[in-house]
Amino acid sequence: MIATLIQPQQVSEHLHSLGFSKNLDVQYQLSPEILTEQTLVSGEGVLNDTGALCVNTGKFTGRSPQDKFIVKDAITEHTIDWNNFNIPFEAAKFNALKQDLIQYFNSKGKLWVRDAYACAHNDYRIGVRVINENSWSNLFAYNMFIRPTEQDLTNFEPEWLIIQAPSFLANPEKHGTRQANFAIISFTDKTIIIGGTAYTGEMKKGIFTVLNFLMPQQHNVLSMHCSANVGENNDVALFFGLSGTGKTTLSADACRKLIGDDEHGWNDTGVFNFEGGCYAKCIDLDEKKEPEIYHAIRPGALVENVVFYPNTKAINFSDKSITENTRVSYPLHFISNALIPSVAGIPQNIFFLTCDAYGVLPPISKLTTEQAMYQFISGYTAKVAGTEEGVTEPKATFSACFGAPFMPLHPGKYAALLGEKIKKHQVQVWMVNTGWTGGPYGIGKRISLAYTRAMVCAALNGKLAEVEFEKHSTFGMLIPKNCPGVPVNILHPRYTWSDRIAYDKAALELANLFNKNFEKYKQGVSADILMAAPKTTA
Numbered sequence: 001m002i003a004t005l006i007q008p009q010q011v012s013e014h015l016h017s018l019g020f021s022k023n024l025d026v027q028y029q030l031s032p033e034i035l036t037e038q039t040l041v042s043g044e045g046v047l048n049d050t051g052a053l054c055v056n057t058g059k060f061t062g063r064s065p066q067d068k069f070i071v072k073d074a075i076t077e078h079t080i081d082w083n084n085f086n087i088p089f090e091a092a093k094f095n096a097l098k099q100d101l102i103q104y105f106n107s108k109g110k111l112w113v114r115d116a117y118a119c120a121h122n123d124y125r126i127g128v129r130v131i132n133e134n135s136w137s138n139l140f141a142y143n144m145f146i147r148p149t150e151q152d153l154t155n156f157e158p159e160w161l162i163i164q165a166p167s168f169l170a171n172p173e174k175h176g177t178r179q180a181n182f183a184i185i186s187f188t189d190k191t192i193i194i195g196g197t198a199y200t201g202e203m204k205k206g207i208f209t210v211l212n213f214l215m216p217q218q219h220n221v222l223s224m225h226c227s228a229n230v231g232e233n234n235d236v237a238l239f240f241g242l243s244g245t246g247k248t249t250l251s252a253d254a255c256r257k258l259i260g261d262d263e264h265g266w267n268d269t270g271v272f273n274f275e276g277g278c279y280a281k282c283i284d285l286d287e288k289k290e291p292e293i294y295h296a297i298r299p300g301a302l303v304e305n306v307v308f309y310p311n312t313k314a315i316n317f318s319d320k321s322i323t324e325n326t327r328v329s330y331p332l333h334f335i336s337n338a339l340i341p342s343v344a345g346i347p348q349n350i351f352f353l354t355c356d357a358y359g360v361l362p363p364i365s366k367l368t369t370e371q372a373m374y375q376f377i378s379g380y381t382a383k384v385a386g387t388e389e390g391v392t393e394p395k396a397t398f399s400a401c402f403g404a405p406f407m408p409l410h411p412g413k414y415a416a417l418l419g420e421k422i423k424k425h426q427v428q429v430w431m432v433n434t435g436w437t438g439g440p441y442g443i444g445k446r447i448s449l450a451y452t453r454a455m456v457c458a459a460l461n462g463k464l465a466e467v468e469f470e471k472h473s474t475f476g477m478l479i480p481k482n483c484p485g486v487p488v489n490i491l492h493p494r495y496t497w498s499d500r501i502a503y504d505k506a507a508l509e510l511a512n513l514f515n516k517n518f519e520k521y522k523q524g525v526s527a528d529i530l531m532a533a534p535k536t537t538a
Helices: 009-018 032-042 091-108 135-144 150-154 201-219 247-251 291-296 369-378 411-425 449-460 500-524 527-531
Strands: 025-028 045-047 053-055 068-071 087-089 110-118 126-132 160-165 182-186 191-195 222-230 236-241 257-260 263-266 271-273 277-281 302-304 327-331 347-354 364-367 380-383 395-398 428-433 469-471 478-480
Touching: 009 025, 009 110, 009 126, 032 045, 032 053, 032 135, 053 135, 068 201, 087 091, 091 110, 091 160, 091 182, 091 191, 110 135, 110 201, 126 135, 126 201, 135 201, 135 277, 135 302, 135 327, 160 201, 182 201, 191 201, 201 222, 201 263, 201 411, 222 247, 222 271, 222 411, 236 247, 247 347, 247 449, 257 263, 257 271, 277 291, 291 327, 347 369, 347 380, 347 411, 347 449, 364 369, 364 449, 369 411, 369 428, 369 500, 369 527, 395 500, 411 500, 428 449
Parallel strands: 025 110, 053 302, 068 087, 068 182, 126 160, 160 191, 236 347, 347 428
Antiparallel strands: 045 053, 110 126, 182 191, 222 236, 222 257, 222 263, 263 271, 277 327, 302 327, 364 428, 364 478, 380 395, 469 478
16 A cells, blocks of 8 residues: 555545544555654654564553443434443533544644455445544554555545544543543444543454444344354354454464454355454464464564563563553454455354363364354353452353444344354354363363364364264253364263262353353343253253
8 A cells, every 4th residue: 555644635624524623734544664663753662573563552451341332322222232331322422522532633733544444345345434643553453454455545435433542531520431531432423432542452343343233233244253264165164252262273274264363244145354454362472373473473563562571672472561461463464374355155164162161061062053042142251260350260251242342232133143044054063162171270171272173173174073972961062972183081071070970060050150141131032042051950
């Protein structure tokens, strides 16, 4: 893309129509090289030893779910599933806050603008105009959204707007926010405003939330928080999973092309990426385990909140002193085996990944359609001791559709779409436990990544279609009796425990946690899904 400091007339006119001053210094559609250089000159970042730009996002090193709002209006009032993640905001207060944010930019005298797209599929592509307070936030937008060609820019029409200013602080009493930081979506205004936080992921997840509303509502397209890849035979696989379950690691396969690592849509002909880049975790990043991500940390990449080894510019990937949520964003083409454009066919296999610290769930199991929908709505994993302050034993975590904070509709809507597609295309759905076996965390041991890869490979290659299965007595999923490259004695979790009575007790306790969590979704799902719940009585 050609870098230019002179914005087209239509960009200037659009900004002025919003209330931005005509006298602003608008840095339009700059290249990664220029944005990086500007960040270095301003002292807001440094280069590491591979040439990647490293920045610190300040107070916020992750999203702030309690400060993300959706304007409650004629479009959203009766469609949004209002809850602890989808928090309503008054339209009048949004408009006032937006104007104060724009006046803040006018007082600064300078801003960065980037035009880009969301959705790799042309039928659903939307134009997004991103307005940033600083250069490195604009680099993030370059990396993460789909980059238009010069020809695209001549007729670019921004359908959605992101206005992001980390240094602008809201006045809760005046503006109606919870505190000084905020991320607010207006579907009527088609605008996302973000202030008080420099965490770049708020921009990415803001547009993702928008698409999770628009795709099912307007196009009957299933929007998904998952990674996706495709094999040589055009067989597509989806990987759902919360943080720490191996979603990024398992979808990064040298033998398969990466469609995307986080956000996708599924229409009548196949799946497509919403994004143009990857936003990967860096904590404990290892060149041997995740070579593609490791080597993507190079010029053009934006690395957040990492620490260098003393007296060097080498990143200490194991250092958690700033945050465990260290991140790197980079364009999809930094991955050598990425599929571009990121559009592929109908999935043949779906994997629900969980890191079960209770040691109860099988390392791999096959689900019925109804079980798949139940597990999809549940979105289970378990945190281990030490990952959060005060967590001293395994702690169950449920996030509907494996991404509750970004799902504005009732989870049953997404599950129904998923169920229709699974049935129509006879998709195999697998649950994969990347967590503990032989006992819970502290007693058992973590399932070997090599074994997990072998099980996923066997499912993808159809090898598990040739084996016998047995039913789990509590959760009902089917467990293979053997799997190529995997010891038979680890396939059924009960047989890995020295005390099988203790296993049965742990399974029952976990089943009760599932059922308790599902209570809040009962009114929005079918009886078939409810029947797929784990059994807590004989």
